[in-house]
Amino acid sequence: ETGVTQTPRHLVMGMTNKKSLKCEQHLGHNAMYWYKQSAKKPLELMFVYNFKEQTENNSVPSRFSPECPNSSHLFLHLHTLQPEDSALYLCASSQDPPPGLTDTQYFGPGTRLTVL
Amino acid sequence: GQQVMQIPQYQHVQEGEDFTTYCNSSTTLSNIQWYKQRPGGHPVFLIQLVKSGEVKKQKRLTFQFGEAKKNSSLHITATQTTDVGTYFCAGAYSGAGSYQLTFGKGTKLSVIP
Numbered sequence: 001e002t003g004v005t006q007t008p009r010h011l012v013m014g015m016t017n018k019k020s021l022k023c024e025q026h027l028g029h030n031a032m033y034w035y036k037q038s039a040k041k042p043l044e045l046m047f048v049y050n051f052k053e054q055t056e057n058n059s060v061p062s063r064f065s066p067e068c069p070n071s072s073h074l075f076l077h078l079h080t081l082q083p084e085d086s087a088l089y090l091c092a093s094s095q096d097p098p099p100g101l102t103d104t105q106y107f108g109p110g111t112r113l114t115v116l
Numbered sequence: 117g118q119q120v121m122q123i124p125q126y127q128h129v130q131e132g133e134d135f136t137t138y139c140n141s142s143t144t145l146s147n148i149q150w151y152k153q154r155p156g157g158h159p160v161f162l163i164q165l166v167k168s169g170e171v172k173k174q175k176r177l178t179f180q181f182g183e184a185k186k187n188s189s190l191h192i193t194a195t196q197t198t199d200v201g202t203y204f205c206a207g208a209y210s211g212a213g214s215y216q217l218t219f220g221k222g223t224k225l226s227v228i229p
Contacts, residue, residue: 045217098217104164
């Protein structure tokens with residue numbers, strides 16, 4: 001499946017580094033999302049963008065900064081992360097944001113992030 | 117925030133046995149979706165249920181949405197090794213101009229050949 005791509009697939013960074021995760025969707029969808037998946041918690045929705053506008057920010061620390069320059073691209077800028085931020089970061093897109101018949105999530109392969 | 121409880125967390129079955137995972141929400145859902153994540157992979161959409169009491173089937177998989185739109189189940193008949201993975205439900209909520217999609221913790225299915 002190549003509908004949603006993410007780079008890099010793996011990232012190791014120190015707590016003082018600045019890095020960015022990139023997501024691109026080729027499905028013509030209007031909504032894009034960032035999720036965090038860690039071993040001990042359910043899949044956590046971090047941010048929702050609808051037509052490039054951020055519509056949801058689920059109490060995510062400011063060390064995570066999203067950017068959505070257009071409906072096809074989504075970035076997650078990382079700065080001064082903590083070891084507990086190590087997780088799989090998944091990008092997803094849907095035709096429209098929830099709720100509705102067209103809010104089915106199409107996930108990318110994820111970026112496995114390790115913070116040392 | 118909204119919570120979706122999913123049980124069991126793990127399930128080990130012998131190949132050929134049936135499997136069921138359940139999701140419950142404390143509040144009424146707009147819809148519920150089911151996803152499967154293979155080991156090392158990413159969640160892949162299986163189905164969406166919208167109507168109260170809805171039942172949908174995909175080959176050996178049967179999905180149900182409760183009458184009150186607060187609970188749902190996924191039942192797999194005669195499991196196969198290809199069914200291995202983690203099954204997630206995701207409940208969509210709306211209200212007061214906001215919306216959420218909340219995932220359950222998932223049920224990890226192991227199938228013993």
